[in-house]
Amino acid sequence: MKWLKRHLLEWLLNKRRKSAFDPARVKKILILRNDKIGDMIVSTPLLRELKAAWPDVVIHVAASSVNHDIIRDCPHVDRTVLWDHGSLLYNLKVIAGLRRQRYDLILSMSLRFSPSYQFYLKLLGGRHLHGPRIAKYGTTTGNLGMYDHTVDYPADRHILQTYFDALGAYKPENIDYRYELYNVDAYAGKALAFVAGLEDSYAGLVCFNYQGSCANRTLGKEDAAALCRQLADRYPDYAIVVIHPPGDRERAAAVVAGSDRANVMLSFATAHVLELAALVRECDLVVSPDTAVIHIASVYNKKVLGFYVNSGNHRWFYPMCDHFRIMLSPTDSINDIDSQATISAIDELMAT
Structure with a gap:
């Protein structure tokens, strides 16, 4: 069966005129x-x-409704197209609109090798297609004729470097790897008011995030509360601000209550990702699982302590800032990271 799938994919996803x-x-x-x-x-x-x-060059980006706001005001992008995961009919409608653009180069950064996704890439009809070299069904994307250039994603370096390598001959020189966010000032009102109310009482702010991308990358309420308590006792002149995703305020409040410390407090409710970015911009230290919060902190070169499960993400998605520490779980749950080692790592960061 694998032999049949391999040959079928390599035949259907070929490109006869390159x-x-x-x-x-x-x-x-x-x-x-x-x-x-x-x-x-x-x-x-x-x-x-x-x-x-x-x-x-004209740059278009296919974004999801989840991440579209990150580049809504990006000056480097000429057009953003929404493309969520939907029905076959929906996907074909989006693809038809993109195909009419007649792109000279399409860059795929997804590490998915599902037949449907690969067929969608072919239907886009770009003159050239670049992307990752992914192995599946006894073959790799590099063996699919529709690709002009594929690259391996080495596990020992940041994934952003590989994104640039995927451009092949189109890769710029003298690359600046700094992350960016755009028009954050337009969403900063709540954050500035919140921080202004703390300035007379505290020497600085620690932004604490317990929420990860999935259950095993999320700190449990008791573990999060205990860590906040340790942080509050260690740094009594700092406000420990617990942030939370929309719709999870009750759980965040339970973390604050469980810490039982006056300098552990709940953040204002953020309705937009750039409101969160505006708050992170005002913090001195960010403590978070491996999630977007770490990348937001990297935009502003904040000190970052990140919790990672032992999956390799700590090599691909480590914080792109000057001062950070990675707490790597010995298991597939960040709740198994030693709390005392975490506090020691925070002490090192605070001393820099």
Whole structure:
């Protein structure tokens, strides 16, 4: 069966008429980033550096409704197209609209090798397709003729470097890997008012996030409360601000109550990701599981302590800031990370 799938994929996803890749002929690019908030933030240097190297190129980004707000005001993107995961009819309608754009280069950054996703890529009809080299069904994307350039995603370096390598001959030189966010000031009112109310009482702010991307990457209420209590006792002149995703305020309040410390407090409710970014911008230290909060903190070069499960993400998605510490769980749950080692790592960060 695997043999049949391999040959069927390699036959159907071939490209009979291929032209040599000439960077000078690339006038319009589509970047596929219709996934999560953190993935979009990590990709912002790609948008900036492409536009700086090729100022006349038209850059379109396929975004999801989840991460669209990250680049809504991005000056490096000429158009954003919403493409969520939907029905076959919905996907074909989006693809038809994108196909009419006649892209010279399409960059896929997804590590999915599902037959449906690969067929969607072919239907987009770009002149050139670049992306990751993924192994499945006894073959790799590099063996699919529709791809012009594929690259391995090494586990020992930040994934952003591989995103740039996937551009092949279109890769800019002298790359600046800084993340960006755009128009945060327009959403900063609540954060500035919140911080202003704390300035007379505290020397600084620690932003504490317990929520991860899934259950095993989320701190339990008791563990989160205990860590907040330790932080509050260790740094009594700092406000420990517990942030939370929309709709989870009750749980965040339980973490604050469980800490039983006056300098542990609940953040204001953020209705927009850039309201959260505005708060993170005002903090001195960010403590968080491996999620978008770490990437937001990296935008502002904050000190970051990140909790990671032992899956390799600590190599692909480590914080892109000057001062950070990674707490790596010995298991697939961040709740198994030693709390005393965490406090020691925070002490190191606070001393820098």
